[in-house]
Every structure is written in structure tokens, then in C-alpha cells.
Amino acid sequence: xxxxxxxxxxVDEIAEIxxxxxxxxxxxxxxxxxxxxxxxxxLREACADRDVVPVQATRAGAELAVLExxxxxxxxxxxxLIALTSAEACEAVEEAQLASVLRDGRRTQIRLAHxxxxxxxxxxCPVLRARRRQAELAAVTKTYGHRRREDVMxxxxxxxxxGTATEPGPLLTxxxxxxxxxxxxxxxxxxxxxxxxxxxxxxxxxxxxxxIWSAQPRRPPPHSPSPTWRTPTSSSxxxxx
Numbered sequence: 001x002x003x004x005x006x007x008x009x010x011v012d013e014i015a016e017i018x019x020x021x022x023x024x025x026x027x028x029x030x031x032x033x034x035x036x037x038x039x040x041x042x043l044r045e046a047c048a049d050r051d052v053v054p055v056q057a058t059r060a061g062a063e064l065a066v067l068e069x070x071x072x073x074x075x076x077x078x079x080x081l082i083a084l085t086s087a088e089a090c091e092a093v094e095e096a097q098l099a100s101v102l103r104d105g106r107r108t109q110i111r112l113a114h115x116x117x118x119x120x121x122x123x124x125c126p127v128l129r130a131r132r133r134q135a136e137l138a139a140v141t142k143t144y145g146h147r148r149r150e151d152v153m154x155x156x157x158x159x160x161x162x163g164t165a166t167e168p169g170p171l172l173t174x175x176x177x178x179x180x181x182x183x184x185x186x187x188x189x190x191x192x193x194x195x196x197x198x199x200x201x202x203x204x205x206x207x208x209x210x211x212i213w214s215a216q217p218r219r220p221p222p223h224s225p226s227p228t229w230r231t232p233t234s235s236s237x238x239x240x241x
Contacts, residue, residue: 013042014042017031017042017116062085062086062089063085063089063092063093065084065085065089066081066085066089066090066093066110067093067098067099067112067117067121068121068125068129068130068133069081069084069085069136069137070099070110070111070112070121071112071117071118071121071122071125072122072125072130072133072134072158073134073137073158074110074111074112074118075102075104075109075110075111076109076110076111076137076141077107077108077109077110077141077144078090078101078107078108078110079108079144080137080141080144081110083140083143083144084136084137090110094110097113098112098113099112099113100112130161131161131162131163134158134159134161134162135158135159135162135163137158138154138155138156138158138162138164141154141155141158142155149177149180149181152170152173152177153174153177153178153183153186155170155174156171156173156174156175157174157186157190160189160190160193165193165197167197168194168195168197168198168200168203169199171190171191171193171194171199171203172191172194172199172202172203174190175187175188175190175191175194175206175210176206178190179210179213184210184213184214187210188210188211188214191203191206191207191210192207194206195207
């Protein structure tokens with residue numbers, strides 16, 4: 001059986017990523033390059049050192065759940081996060097300087113202290129658990145109110161990722177909002193999901209419009225047969241009197 005190839009070289013790049021992870025003054029680090037050159041592998045290797053990114057080495061239970069929710073949906077409202085975990089777990093994560101609390105208008109939000117923390121947590125979170133976390137984020141966020149347009153889009157996106165997007169109406173509403181803020185990629189995905197959920201003519205027309213505006217080649221809607229075209233022949237043409 002073929003295993004994982006050993007990682008060789010990139011010593012300077014790994015040192016720079018680790019220095020950025022340890023520096024509280026840096027908001028993030030951009031790793032750029034063509035597809036397939038190993039950007040994700042480089043990040044995983046750099047973050048493998050628990051002394052650099054001590055996210056999971058010291059967290060468990062409700063505290064790890066806080067970090068997983070944040071990695072999949074930050075920023076998350078404090079009330080939502082407390083309902084999903086506990087006030088004590090949120091406080092412990094903040095005291096460990098793994099997350100930051102900020103005010104956003106009348107809301108109190110929590111986000112991870114460094115973007116690399118999110119990369120580490122998402123990379124090690126099992127797929128089914130991540131889907132369950134996103135479904136829970138959608139359900140609790142809706143319960144606690146979703147008055148902003150980004151709330152509607154995030155709830156729909158979480159449901160899409162968790163496989164729980166079954167109502168075409170909210171998907172279409174979120175698709176229109178995503179298009180309004182120029183997130184055409186999300187708008188297309190939400191409109192496609194609305195068609196698959198049985199959104200009917202409205203969903204089909206919305207998806208067609210988004211595809212025209214994005215200059216993407218037209219594809220058959222999910223679960224629908226490809227159209228077949230017949231060119232009239234002399235034998236099938238109506239007789240001329």
C-alpha cells in the first residue's frame with residue numbers, strides 16, 4: 001500500500017508560517033501559488049508542531065466543540081455559542097487566547113484568535129462531525145434570530161454543507177442575497193440546491209439567470225434528464241396543401 005510521501009525541504013517557508021502563528025500582531029498569512037504545488041500540505045506540516053498551534057493538544061470536550069464551531073462558522077454570536085456549548089467553555093477558550101470576543105453593533109461575537117487555528121481544526125475534524133456542527137449552527141442561529149442578511153446566507157450555507165438544505169424557499173432567498181453582495185459562487189450553489197429541493201419554475205429561472213450572468217456553460221438541473229432536440233425532416237414535416 002502506498003503511504004503518504006515524506007515532506008522534504010521548505011524549511012524557510014515552514015519557519016515563516018510558524019512565526020506568523022506565534023505572532024499575536026499578525027492577522028494572517030497568505031500562502032499563494034498554482035494549484036497542485038502543495039500549499040495545503042505545507043500548511044499542515046507547519047502546523048503539525050503542537051507547541052506552535054496548541055489548539056487540540058490542550059482542549060477537549062466542550063472547549064474543543066467551541067473551537068470546532070468557530071472554525072466552521074466564525075464569527076459566531078456569543079449567545080449561539082453558549083447555547084451550543086457552555087459559558088464556561090467559551091470563557092476558557094478566550095482565557096487561553098485561542099479566541100477573541102468582539103462587539104459588532106449590538107451583537108457580541110467570538111472568532112478564533114488566528115486564522116491558522118481554523119485550518120488546523122478543520123483539517124482534523126471528522127467529516128460527519130463537521131456536518132453535524134454546521135447543522136447545529138444553522139438551527140441555533142435561526143432560533144436566536146437572523147435579522148441581518150448575512151445571517152440568512154450563513155444559515156443556508158451551513159445547511160448546504162451539512163446536507164440539511166431541504167426547503168427551496170430559504171435557499172432562493174439566500175441565493176438572491178448572495179448575488180446582491182457579489183458572491184456569485186455561493187448564489188449558484190444555493191440556486192442549484194433550491195432546484196434539487198423541488199423549487200420548481202422559480203428556482204429554475206433563478207439558476208438560469210445566475211448562470212447567464214456568470215457566463216458559465218449551461219448544465220442540466222440536478223436530477224433532470226438532459227434535453228434532446230429533434231430536427232424536423234422532410235418525412236416528419238406537415239404536408240403542404
